[in-house]
Amino acid sequence: xxxxxxxxxxxxxxxxxxxxxxxxxxxxxxxxxxxxxxxxxxxxxxxxxxxxxxxxxxxxxxxxxxxxxxxxxxxxxxxxxxxxxxxxxxxxxxxxxxxxxxxxxxxxxxxxxxxxxxxxxxxxxxxxxxxxxxxxxxxxxxxxxxxxxxxxxxxxxxxxxxxxxxxxxxxxxxxxxxxxxxxxxxxxxxxxxxxxxxxxxxxxxxxxxxxxxxxxxxxxxxxxxxxxxxxxxxxxxxxxxxxxxxxxxxxxxxxxxxxxxxxxxxxxxxxxxxxxxxxxxxxxxxxxxxxxxxxxxxxxxxxxxxxxxxxx
Amino acid sequence: xxxxxxxxxxxxxxxxxxxxxxxxxxxxxxxxxxxxxxxxxxxxxxxxxxxxxxxxxxxxxxxxxxxxxxxxxxxxxxxxxxxxxxxxxxxxxxxxxxxxxxxxxxxxxxxxxxxxxxxxxxxxxxxxxxxxxxxxxxxxxxxxxxxxxxxxxxxxxxxxxxxxxxxxxxxxxxxxxxxxxxxxxxxxxxxxxxxxxxxxxxxxxxxxxxxxxxxxxxxxxxxxxxxxxxxxxxxxxxxxxxxxxxxxxxxxxxxxxxxxxxxxxxxxxxxxxxxxxxxxxxxxxxxxxxxxxxxxxxxxxxxxxxxxxxxxxxxxxxxxxxxxxxxxxxxxxxxxxxxxxxxxxxxxxxxxxxxxxxxxxxxxxxxxxxxxxxxxxxxxxxxxxxxxxxxxxxxxxxxxxxxxxxxxxxxxxxxxxxxxxxxxxxxxxxxxxxxxxxxxxxxxxxxxxxxxxxxxxxxxxxxxxxxxxxxxxxxxxxxxxxxxxxxxxx
Numbered sequence: 001x002x003x004x005x006x007x008x009x010x011x012x013x014x015x016x017x018x019x020x021x022x023x024x025x026x027x028x029x030x031x032x033x034x035x036x037x038x039x040x041x042x043x044x045x046x047x048x049x050x051x052x053x054x055x056x057x058x059x060x061x062x063x064x065x066x067x068x069x070x071x072x073x074x075x076x077x078x079x080x081x082x083x084x085x086x087x088x089x090x091x092x093x094x095x096x097x098x099x100x101x102x103x104x105x106x107x108x109x110x111x112x113x114x115x116x117x118x119x120x121x122x123x124x125x126x127x128x129x130x131x132x133x134x135x136x137x138x139x140x141x142x143x144x145x146x147x148x149x150x151x152x153x154x155x156x157x158x159x160x161x162x163x164x165x166x167x168x169x170x171x172x173x174x175x176x177x178x179x180x181x182x183x184x185x186x187x188x189x190x191x192x193x194x195x196x197x198x199x200x201x202x203x204x205x206x207x208x209x210x211x212x213x214x215x216x217x218x219x220x221x222x223x224x225x226x227x228x229x230x231x232x233x234x235x236x237x238x239x240x241x242x243x244x245x246x247x248x249x250x251x252x253x254x255x256x257x258x259x260x261x262x263x264x265x266x267x268x269x270x271x272x273x274x275x276x277x278x279x280x281x282x283x284x285x286x287x288x289x290x291x292x293x294x295x296x297x298x299x300x301x302x303x304x305x306x307x308x309x310x311x312x
Numbered sequence: 313x314x315x316x317x318x319x320x321x322x323x324x325x326x327x328x329x330x331x332x333x334x335x336x337x338x339x340x341x342x343x344x345x346x347x348x349x350x351x352x353x354x355x356x357x358x359x360x361x362x363x364x365x366x367x368x369x370x371x372x373x374x375x376x377x378x379x380x381x382x383x384x385x386x387x388x389x390x391x392x393x394x395x396x397x398x399x400x401x402x403x404x405x406x407x408x409x410x411x412x413x414x415x416x417x418x419x420x421x422x423x424x425x426x427x428x429x430x431x432x433x434x435x436x437x438x439x440x441x442x443x444x445x446x447x448x449x450x451x452x453x454x455x456x457x458x459x460x461x462x463x464x465x466x467x468x469x470x471x472x473x474x475x476x477x478x479x480x481x482x483x484x485x486x487x488x489x490x491x492x493x494x495x496x497x498x499x500x501x502x503x504x505x506x507x508x509x510x511x512x513x514x515x516x517x518x519x520x521x522x523x524x525x526x527x528x529x530x531x532x533x534x535x536x537x538x539x540x541x542x543x544x545x546x547x548x549x550x551x552x553x554x555x556x557x558x559x560x561x562x563x564x565x566x567x568x569x570x571x572x573x574x575x576x577x578x579x580x581x582x583x584x585x586x587x588x589x590x591x592x593x594x595x596x597x598x599x600x601x602x603x604x605x606x607x608x609x610x611x612x613x614x615x616x617x618x619x620x621x622x623x624x625x626x627x628x629x630x631x632x633x634x635x636x637x638x639x640x641x642x643x644x645x646x647x648x649x650x651x652x653x654x655x656x657x658x659x660x661x662x663x664x665x666x667x668x669x670x671x672x673x674x675x676x677x678x679x680x681x682x683x684x685x686x687x688x689x690x691x692x693x694x695x696x697x698x699x700x701x702x703x704x705x706x707x708x709x710x711x712x713x714x715x716x717x718x719x720x721x722x723x724x725x726x727x728x729x730x731x732x733x734x735x736x737x738x739x740x741x742x743x744x745x746x747x748x749x750x751x752x753x754x755x756x757x758x759x760x761x762x763x764x765x766x767x768x769x770x771x772x773x774x775x776x777x778x779x780x781x782x783x784x785x786x787x788x789x790x791x792x793x794x795x796x797x798x799x800x801x802x
Binding site for chain 1: 396397435438439482485486487489490492493496497500501503504505507508513584587590592593599601603604605608610611612614616617620625627629630631666671674678679723727733753754757758762767770771774778781782785
C-alpha cells in the first residue's frame with residue numbers, strides 16, 4: 001500500500017508522457033491519411049480550373065502535371081454552353097433532369113419505405129413474416145439481372161428507349177428507381193422497432209386508429225429516419241450512372257441524368273479525351289450540392305446506417 | 313418457417329414442421345371454401361361466379377360494382393388479348409409461353425414494300441408472365457369477393473348490419489391499415505422487381521442470345537432446359553468456351569475479393585475509428601468530415617479520378633518516370649491487355665480501402681463509445697496491456713455487435729459493381745474472352761448481357777451469384793440473434 005502511494009506521482013508522469021507521444025503519433029497518422037484521402041478530390045478540383053494552351057489549342061486531356069500551369073473558368077463556361085451528343089446546352093439540361101428525377105423519387109421512395117416499415121414493425125397480420133422472408137430473398141438477386149427486364153417492360157409501355165416522346169423516358173426512370181423502394185424497408189424497420197410498443201398500445205386504448213397512430217405518433221418520432229431515407233433516395237439518381245444509362249438508352253441524350261452524361265463524356269459512343277477537364281468541372285458542380293447536403297445531414301446518415309446494420 | 317432446433321430456446325413451444333403446417337393450411341382452406349358455398353346466402357353462392365353478387369345482395373352497391381368492374385376488365389383482358397407491337401396478352405400469351413409456334417419475320421416484300429413482322433419471343437415470354445400475374449390477381453379477387461359476401465352473411469346472422477362502404481374505408485385506416493399501406497409497394501414490386509426477376513431467371517433456360525438490344529423485334533428463341541447450366545462445365549453454350557474456361561476463375565476471384573475487401577475495410581475502419589476517437593484528440597469533426605468525403609462524393613467521380621491519376625498519362629506514372637524509377641508507364645489498373653493481372657487485383661483491393669474504410673469508421677465509432685467502461689477498468693486493475701485489451705475486449709465486442717453488418721458488407725462486396733467497373737473495367741482482358749482478370753461475377757454479367765446480349769448466359773451467371781449470396785445470408789442470418797429473437801426484441 002505504502003509503496004504504491006509513493007510511486008504514484010512518478011508513474012503518473014511517465015504515463016502522461018507516453019500519452020503525449022501516442023497522441024502525436026495519432027495526429028501524424030491521421031494527417032497523412034487525410035492527405036491521401038484528399039489527393040484525388042484536390043486533383044479533380046484543380047483539373048476543373050485548369051486552363052492550359054499548347055500552340056494555341058486548349059488542352060483538356062489528363063496531363064502529367066498534378067498542379068495546373070494556368071487557371072481559369074474556361075471549363076465551366078464550356079461545360080454549360082457546349083453541345084454534347086447533338087444536344088445544345090446539354091449539361092444544364094442533364095442537371096434539370098436529375099433534379100426532377102431526384103425530387104420525385106425522393107418523395108415516392110420515402111413514402112413507400114415508411115409505410116412498409118411501419119407495417120412490418122408495428123402491425124400484426126397474417127403474412128407479415130412471409131412478406132419479410134420473400135423481400136429478403138428477392139433482395140439477394142443481383143440488380144443487374146432484373147435491370148434488363150425492367151428496360152424491356154418499360155419499353156413495351158413506351159416508357160424507356162422512347163425517341164418519339166423523350167420526356168416519357170424520365171417518367172420511366174422515376175418508376176424504375178422508386179417502384180422497388182418499398183422493399184428496402186429494413187433500416188427504417190430497425191428504427192421503428194426501437195420505438196416502444198407501449199406507446200402504440202396506449203394510443204390504441206385511447207381509441208386511436210392505426211392510421212392516426214402512424215400520423216400522430218410514429219411520423220413525428222421518425223424524423224431521423226425520414227431524413228435518412230430522403231437523403232438516400234435524393235442522392236441516388238445523382239450517383240447512379242448504370243441503371244439510368246440502360247433505362248433511358250443511348251438514343252436519347254437529352255433525357256440523360258447528369259451522371260450518365262458526364263460518364264459519356266469520357267466513355268460514351270463518342271469519347272473525347274480532350275473533354276477531361278470539362279468532365280472534372282461537371283464533377284465539381286455535381287459533388288458540391290450533394291456533398292454539402294451530406295455533410296449537413298451527416299448525423300442522420302450515421303444514425304441510419306447504424307440502425308440498419310448493428311441490430312441484435 | 314420453423315426455427316432450427318439448435319438455436320431455439322428450450323422453453324419455446326416447438327412449432328410443427330413447415331410441410332405439416334402447409335398441408336393443414338390447404339386442408340382448412342378447402343373446408344372453408346366448401347363451408348362458404350354450403351352455408352352462404354344466395355348472394356355468397358352467386359359470388360362464386362359473379363364477383364360482387366353477394367355485395368349487391370347485401371346492398372353494398374359501391375363495393376359490388378368495384379368487384380364486378382374488375383372482373384369484367386380482367387376477363388376482357390384475358391379473352392380479347394390486347395397486343396403491343398404485334399405480341400398479344402391474354403390467353404394467347406399463355407399459349408405463346410411454350411414458344412413452339414413462332415414465325416420468322418424481318419423480310420421485305422420487294423413487290424409491295426410490306427414488312428412482315430416475325431414473332432418477338434422476348435415479349436411473348438414477358439407478356440405470358442404478365443398474364444399469369446393477372447390470373448393470380450383474378451383468383452385473389454375471387455376469394456375476396458366470396459369472403460366479403462360471407463362476412464356480410466355472418467354479420468346478419470349475429471344481428472348486425474352488413475358494413476357500409478364508409479365503414480369499409482374506415483376499416484382500411486385501422487384494423488386493415490396494413491392492406492392500405494402495403495398495396496402500393498406490393499403492386500410496384502410485383503411489376504418492377506418480381507416479374508423482371510422471374511422473367512430473367514426463365515431466360516436462363518432459353519437460347520436467347522441477342523447481339524443488338526434494339527433489334528429485338530425479330531428475335532426468335534426457344535426453351536432448352538438446363539443446357540446453359542451444363543455449358544458451364546462443357547463449354548458448348550452460346551458463349552462458347554468462355555463460360556467454361558472463365559467461370560471458375562471469376563467465381564474464385566469474386567470470393568477472394570469479397571473476403572479481402574470485407575476484412576481489410578472492416579479492420580481498417582475499426583482502427584481509424586479508434587484513432588479518431590482517441591481521448592484528447594482535437595479536430596475530430598474535421599478528420600471525420602475528410603474521411604466521409606469518399607461516401608458523400610458519387611463513386612463515378614471519385615473512382616474515375618483515381619483511375620485517371622493512376623492512368624498511363626496521369627500524374628503518378630509521370631512522376632515515377634521523372635524520378636527515374638520506371639522507364640515506361642505502369643499499368644496499375646490493368647487497363648491494357650498486357651498489364652499484370654495480380655498488380656491490378658492488389659490495386660483494386662487497396663483503392664477499395666479508400667472507399668470502404670469510412671463506412672466501418674462511421675459504423676463502429678458509436679459502438680466503441682458504448683463499450684462498458686468497467687470492462688476496461690477491470691482489465692487495467694488486472695494489469696492488462698493496451699494491445700491485450702484491444703484484442704480481448706474491444707475487438708470481440710465490436711465483432712459481436714456488428715456481425716449483421718459484416719454479412720451484409722460481404723454480400724455487398726460480392727456485388728461490388730462500381731469499384732471494379734469504374735477502376736479497371738474488369739481488365740486486364742484476355743484475348744478472346746469477355747471476362748478479364750479483375751472481373752467479378754456481376755461485372756461479367758453486365759458485359760455478357762448489356763454489351764454482348766447473351767441474356768441466357770447472363771441469367772445463368774446471375775443465378776449462380778444469387779445462390780452464393782443466398783447461401784451465405786441464409787446460413788448466417790438464421791443463426792443470428794436478430795432473426796431468432798425478432799419477436800422478443802419488439
